[in-house]
Amino acid sequence: MNKLAFIFPGQGSQRVGMGQDLAKEYDVVAETFAEANQVLDIDIKELCFSGPEDKLTETINTQPAILTTSIAFYRLLAEEGITPDVVAGHSLGEYAALVAAGVLDFAAGVKLVRKRGELMSQADPEGNGTMAAVIGLDAAEVEEVCDKGSQYGIVEPANYNCPGQIVISGEKEAVEKTTELAKEAGARKAVVLNVSGPFHSSLMESAGEKFADYLEDVEFNQPEIPVVPNVNAEPTTDPQEIKKALIKQMSGAVRWEESIEKMIADDVDTFIEVGPNRVLKGFMRRIDRSVTALNVRNQRSLQKTKKKL
Known part of the structure; x- marks a missing residue:
């Protein structure tokens, strides 16, 4: 039924x-x-x-x-x-x-x-965190670029929305660096979002x-x-x-x-x-x-x- x-x-x-x-x-x-x-x-x-x-x-x-x-x-x-x-x-x-x-x-x-x-x-009262959308990579690829980006600070997958669209979250520098890594890995788009905090992260x-x-x-x-x-x-x-x-x-x-x-x-x-x-x-x-x-x-x-x- x-x-x-x-x-x-x-x-x-x-x-x-x-x-x-x-x-x-x-x-x-x-x-x-x-x-x-x-x-x-x-x-x-x-x-x-x-x-x-x-x-x-x-x-x-x-x-x-x-x-x-x-x-x-x-x-x-x-x-x-x-x-x-x-x-x-x-x-x-x-x-x-x-x-x-x-x-x-x-x-x-x-x-x-x-x-x-x-x-x-x-x-996050001082606004040290943010989020970014990664378009065009699968979950495993996003997790891999987050692992690489973690050398710059906290950055983690936050929203597994649908195939080819995953949002990452964490400290601003780490998120920004990870968007660059995502583009290098073949992401069609990786853009920092206009949000007020690093939601769904540690x-x-x-x-x-x-x-x-x-x-x-x-x-x-x-x-x-x-x-x-x-x-x-x-x-x-x-x-x-x-x-x-x-x-x-x-x-x-x-x-x-x-x-x-x-x-x-x-x-x-x-x-x-x-x-x-x-x-x-x-x-x-x-x-x-x-x-x-x-x-x-x-x-x-x-x-x-x-x-x-």
């Missing part, structure tokens, strides 16, 4: 205006933004709808903004009778997946990612330790459907396993390509990216074109997805 997966995007998918058109049309979307405003100490609705962009892209704001938008769209799909058999999220998106699976309630999820963003910002271990302390007081419920964590790409319904995976995820690599391949092996043939952009849908084209990849990010894509289903 074929299955439907919802996949939720992470940091970098934000854009000013996200959610605004659907909030005007659907009460459940507007109510989700209003609920987030009650929980947080910032006007997340105003930030998502109107910006300013520089404030929206601050890690501490981006994370609850994307989570709120993704869950607003998720609730809309549920209201339309479209529900998943399994969920996964890319990095930050994993928290939206947990809300969708019933592991966390929405208010707890929003508070959690706000705290996560705060701790991640504090882990430089985030201090943030992970503090986050673990914070998570001790957060209740994780039994998932209603399987969740595929980033760190091991193995579906689970164990709340404690999910909690441990979130801590590891702070400094561990996002195994996104493996996560998608695992779901396909488990008979998922349709994926819907639920969130403000269509980054993950783009990855799907490179991972496996035989499955259906859809997205919901605005009114037009919602109608297209409903028609396809």
Whole structure:
């Protein structure tokens, strides 16, 4: 029997205006933004709808903004009778997946990612770290150039996104030198990204330790459907396993390509990216074109997805 997966995007998918058109049309979307405003100490609705962009892209704001938008769209799909058999999220998106699976309630999820963003910002206060995208090398080749680049400092694979696209993370000099090594090794492109920290690298271990302390007081419920964590790409319904995976995820690599391949092996043939952009849908084209990849990010894509289903 074929299955439907919802996949939720992470940091970098934000854009000013996200959610605004659907909030005007659907009460459940507007109510989700209003609920987030009650929980947080910032006007997340105003930030998502109107910006300013520089404030929206601050890690501490981006994370609850994307989570709120993704869950607003998720609730809309549920209201339309479209529900998943399994969920996964890319990095930050994993928290939206947990809300969708019933592991966390929405208010707890929003508070959690706000705290996560705060701790991640504090882990590199002087801005010594960064990330870079390497295009055109396979995983083994990227791991090899990271090994060579480590002579200049910490540099590690961070996101295994799809065939030919891997993001590396670490100290600025080491990341910059490794992009040069990647080009020498045959990379079609290797470019430093405009990010606010060395996410998913060992430089985030201090943030992970503090986050673990914070998570001790957060209740994780039994998932209603399987969740595929980033760190091991193995579906689970164990709340404690999910909690441990979130801590590891702070400094561990996002195994996104493996996560998608695992779901396909488990008979998922349709994926819907639920969130403000269509980054993950783009990855799907490179991972496996035989499955259906859809997205919901605005009114037009919602109608297209409903028609396809």
